[in-house]
Amino acid sequence: MGATDTAATVDAGVEPSLVDTIKNIEEGDLLVVNGTSRTWDVTDVANHTIEGPNDARESKRVCRLSCGESVLGLELVAYPDHYTASLHAPAVEDWTEESQSFDVHDVTILSQDIPWVVVTGGADKYHFPDPQAAAFGEARPACGGGNQSATYRIVRSNTVRPTYAGCKDCLRREKPVALDHVTCPSCSRSICHGILRGSAVGAVDGLSITCPHCDFDGVINVDVASGFAGVDDPTT
Known part of the structure; x- marks a missing residue:
């Protein structure tokens, strides 16, 4: 500067x-x-x-x-x-x-809103869960830091906030963006919803979906900044 x-x-x-x-x-x-x-x-x-x-x-x-x-x-x-x-x-x-x-x-x-976080007993800080570890049922900080000898657990974020502060490394690296319900542009059935995470999440501008309820198979637009997913023209 x-x-x-x-x-x-x-x-x-x-x-x-x-x-x-x-x-x-x-x-x-x-x-x-x-x-x-x-x-x-x-x-x-x-x-x-x-x-x-x-x-x-x-x-x-x-x-x-x-x-x-x-x-x-x-x-x-x-x-x-x-x-x-x-x-x-x-x-x-x-x-x-x-x-x-x-x-x-x-x-x-930096968004601190995420449904599940990782904590350890007696700490004053919460971390974002590492997604790969969480997929195997393990609780580990996404930043890879924290107390390496500690035993972590995954809890609802509202049980520790605002008592605990968010790990700044996790917040900077993960940059969570809540995505509203994604619906099929053809039959309007709900497909998914959740949170996008990652330092380059802003590069995502579309989702490729195959609707299990109808024949739609294509890409829908995603506005990560607003958490909106939709299509300009469902016929395209």
Whole structure:
């Protein structure tokens, strides 16, 4: 990341998708900013309306991020016709005010929603289950880390959250996306539903299905971002 010129940042604006992502950030979320190796905890979110007569800004939303000893502020500023986004080292006296800012071009909110997780007794962290191990009835963290000598078990995630925190390595690598019920475009019968996982899950844009209830055999579109599966034209 490089230091930005304030005037250049104001002129450039940011993509609407990034604006929506930052608006949806909540306290307790885990973020990856600009694709870096750090995973940030969102420890606070503040919204301010700006009413100064000589200030072109209308409002700002600041998310306080923490990673180890590092603390930064992710700031989204609204202008009459555009938004800007920056990452800044907060001033000591007020964490919502910046002292040095950096460009923000990408923010990913890591999903922590998955039905089953892997835990060990006395721990304060849950992992995603390794899918190959789970297929053979074994409980093992997907990240391959954790306490190698511990005995893990698979439990419902709602039995350990929010008491346990998610393993950041699992969250970054697995990137779970819930997929709504996939239905046959020909007979509308339900085929499957579940969760897609993997660092490249965004590359999936279709599913090849063979319906057991009718003669449909083809590819249906998948919008991983929204978890939607369907077809534009069932006759094709």
